[in-house]
Amino acid sequence: MQENKFKISLFLGGGQSGKSLFAENCAKKWHHVVYYATGGLVEKSPEWEFRIQNHRARRPEHWKTIEHPVPLEEVVKYCEEQKTEVLLVDCLTLWMGWQMALNIQNYSPFQLLKHLENETQHFINQLKILSCPVLVVSNEVGEGVIPGSESGRIFREALGNMNLAVGSLAQCITFSIAGQHLLLKNMSQNFINGFCPMGIVDENFIFTELNKDPLVGENNVNK
Amino acid sequence: MQENKFKISLFLGGGQSGKSLFAENCAKKWHHVVYYATGGLVEKSPEWEFRIQNHRARRPEHWKTIEHPVPLEEVVKYCEEQKTEVLLVDCLTLWMGWQMALNIQNYSPFQLLKHLENETQHFINQLKILSCPVLVVSNEVGEGVIPGSESGRIFREALGNMNLAVGSLAQCITFSIAGQHLLLKNMSQNFINGFCPMGIVDENFIFTELNKDPLVGENNVNK
Amino acid sequence: MQENKFKISLFLGGGQSGKSLFAENCAKKWHHVVYYATGGLVEKSPEWEFRIQNHRARRPEHWKTIEHPVPLEEVVKYCEEQKTEVLLVDCLTLWMGWQMALNIQNYSPFQLLKHLENETQHFINQLKILSCPVLVVSNEVGEGVIPGSESGRIFREALGNMNLAVGSLAQCITFSIAGQHLLLKNMSQNFINGFCPMGIVDENFIFTELNKDPLVGENNVNK
Numbered sequence: 001m002q003e004n005k006f007k008i009s010l011f012l013g014g015g016q017s018g019k020s021l022f023a024e025n026c027a028k029k030w031h032h033v034v035y036y037a038t039g040g041l042v043e044k045s046p047e048w049e050f051r052i053q054n055h056r057a058r059r060p061e062h063w064k065t066i067e068h069p070v071p072l073e074e075v076v077k078y079c080e081e082q083k084t085e086v087l088l089v090d091c092l093t094l095w096m097g098w099q100m101a102l103n104i105q106n107y108s109p110f111q112l113l114k115h116l117e118n119e120t121q122h123f124i125n126q127l128k129i130l131s132c133p134v135l136v137v138s139n140e141v142g143e144g145v146i147p148g149s150e151s152g153r154i155f156r157e158a159l160g161n162m163n164l165a166v167g168s169l170a171q172c173i174t175f176s177i178a179g180q181h182l183l184l185k186n187m188s189q190n191f192i193n194g195f196c197p198m199g200i201v202d203e204n205f206i207f208t209e210l211n212k213d214p215l216v217g218e219n220n221v222n223k
Numbered sequence: 224m225q226e227n228k229f230k231i232s233l234f235l236g237g238g239q240s241g242k243s244l245f246a247e248n249c250a251k252k253w254h255h256v257v258y259y260a261t262g263g264l265v266e267k268s269p270e271w272e273f274r275i276q277n278h279r280a281r282r283p284e285h286w287k288t289i290e291h292p293v294p295l296e297e298v299v300k301y302c303e304e305q306k307t308e309v310l311l312v313d314c315l316t317l318w319m320g321w322q323m324a325l326n327i328q329n330y331s332p333f334q335l336l337k338h339l340e341n342e343t344q345h346f347i348n349q350l351k352i353l354s355c356p357v358l359v360v361s362n363e364v365g366e367g368v369i370p371g372s373e374s375g376r377i378f379r380e381a382l383g384n385m386n387l388a389v390g391s392l393a394q395c396i397t398f399s400i401a402g403q404h405l406l407l408k409n410m411s412q413n414f415i416n417g418f419c420p421m422g423i424v425d426e427n428f429i430f431t432e433l434n435k436d437p438l439v440g441e442n443n444v445n446k
Numbered sequence: 447m448q449e450n451k452f453k454i455s456l457f458l459g460g461g462q463s464g465k466s467l468f469a470e471n472c473a474k475k476w477h478h479v480v481y482y483a484t485g486g487l488v489e490k491s492p493e494w495e496f497r498i499q500n501h502r503a504r505r506p507e508h509w510k511t512i513e514h515p516v517p518l519e520e521v522v523k524y525c526e527e528q529k530t531e532v533l534l535v536d537c538l539t540l541w542m543g544w545q546m547a548l549n550i551q552n553y554s555p556f557q558l559l560k561h562l563e564n565e566t567q568h569f570i571n572q573l574k575i576l577s578c579p580v581l582v583v584s585n586e587v588g589e590g591v592i593p594g595s596e597s598g599r600i601f602r603e604a605l606g607n608m609n610l611a612v613g614s615l616a617q618c619i620t621f622s623i624a625g626q627h628l629l630l631k632n633m634s635q636n637f638i639n640g641f642c643p644m645g646i647v648d649e650n651f652i653f654t655e656l657n658k659d660p661l662v663g664e665n666n667v668n669k
Contacts (some may be wrong), residue, residue, distance in 0.1 A: 010401065093444065142237030142238030143589035145375050155591060156591050165290075172500060177458065178610055184423065197420055200637075208600075333496060367589060367593075368593050368602050369461070371598070380461065386624045389624075390626070398622075412646070418642075418645050418646050
């Protein structure tokens with residue numbers, strides 16, 4: 001059983017904050033990388049294609065890319081079989097967008113929130129099975145005015161709750177702003193009188209943190 | 224006169240950032256807690272009820288809850304009479320939503336902004352009367368695209384200005400992201416060459432800060 | 447050639463975060479200040495007039511104000527001729543708003559994004575010509591839910607990319623929240639084991655950083 005050894009680094013940030021590029025630079029510290037693109041064809045527009053192509057062009061050719069709609073279960077199975085060194089999931093935002101699109105017709109708003117909560121828990125349970133570290137990219141979407149549309153409000157709440165849930169398990173959380181990466185949580189952090197100094201980190205920091213033995217830091221994991 | 228002894232801690236963050244839970248955990252460090260719920264019945268929807276119920280379930284039973292539309296004046300009077308140890312106001316966002324809803328028909332946009340500014344000043348003056356510390360929860364709503372609707376823009380501006388005004392008086396400001404709480408201001412902070420180190424804090428830090436004598440740190444209060 | 451000596455400080459933040467006031471307080475550390483107001487008359491509304499008047503009232507009278515639609519080229523020429531000590535550009539958000547307004551009818555969404563990218567590069571090239579430091583104010587607009595409108599999405603992406611581009615060249619980046627100014631990048635920062643401590647800064651810090659010889663710190667500039 002590897003369940004209590006899972007290692008997660010959560011790469012949060014707004015749009016165009018540099019969070020995906022940072023997660024990719026972290027993943028390049030390993031060799032056998034699986035890139036799970038949750039976007040697939042969520043939206044057919046020139047702006048979308050342009051962004052996807054830019055993302056693709058900067059990924060090393062030796063990475064194995066698996067795209068939505070392949071479910072996370074199969075990705076995890078593949079990683080375990082292939083002795084993958086690191087899994088990069090980019091991103092929870094688009095994954096949640098798919099869950100919304102697939103289910104919004106079938107449920108009342110209240111039921112939809114509950115359903116998304118269950119899907120989130122299922123997703124996280126899969127991540128916990130992995131023997132290799134996982135780098136998870138997600139958007140901060142809760143710092144603007146509350147959306148006028150009900151679907152916008154549900155999305156904001158469901159993704160925010162997913163970020164909280166993944167963050168509570170993660171060894172590392174960073175928050176990217178304008179290409180700078182603010183550390184919010186790490187395994188070896190030490191609170192003195194309720195205070196723990198923080199700062200800006202680079203890919204070497206994340207790589208080193210995820211290579212530490214998580215069992216040594218388990219108090220922090222459960223904190 | 225207690226006016227220059229008021230102690231405020233401002234708990235800022237986006238939606239689902241963990242700011243309310245953090246403020247509650249801070250409040251639990253005291254015993255006689257008054258919880259001022261500004262939301263009341265701002266909106267009748269299943270998603271709203273679900274969120275309210277979750278919030279209620281995690282509050283200790285011995286806390287005294289006072290809900291909107293009871294005005295802050297009466298809450299402050301109650302706290303003074305009952306020797307309350309800490310007042311938790313959750314949240315300015317919903318309070319401002321009420322001020323908007325009550326006044327949007329009566330004023331032009333320009334007048335509405337001025338009116339909200341006056342109401343904000345009145346609210347803050349009430350907080351200054353309190354002998355006990357006050358924990359104030361509010362949303363960051365200004366980091367998305369400017370809303371298309373005029374009411375959205377006015378709300379964003381009025382709440383942003385209220386956060387600035389409360390923050391300028393506060394001994395402590397934290398900004399929550401994904402369950403982590405970044406310290407932005409504290410009473411005993413010390414700038415060296417224009418720089419003051421910051422970090423992540425927990426409830427012990429906030430409790431300790433608010434139990435310090437504010438008069439010692441009054442230069443910071445007025446800064 | 448002064449091209450590799452340019453000094454930029456980027457003042458990021460949400461609406462009503464205190465970023466403009468902070469940039470102005472930094473600019474007051476110099477005497478010969480040119481203030482480039484990119485807003486002009488982007489929108490004729492009482493709320494807008496009110497905000498513009500508040501901004502104007504707090505600027506020293508001896509500052510030279512140049513307003514949109516004067517293009518940056520002429521502002522830069524003026525600064526060079528007049529031995530200006532610092533240029534304050536407030537803000538990229540409104541500048542981008544103008545670029546959108548002028549071009550949205552002429553281009554497809556894909557072309558518009560490319561056009562805005564070119565305009566951004568042209569703008570940055572102008573800043574690089576300056577002999578004096580430049581303080582650049584911009585909004586974080588990417589931390590809310592993705593806008594429903596295509597123009598909102600393009601604006602969010604184009605401004606986010608501009609913030610990334612300016613930030614990658616900047617000696618200093620700060621992010622303002624509720625009147626507090628979090629340092630995200632500075633010229634003399636030093637990563638140890640991938641970590642660089644960060645904190646809150648004031649105007650003295652920014653002034654001192656921008657008066658350092660940038661050539662000494664050029665490795666950081668290109669990082």
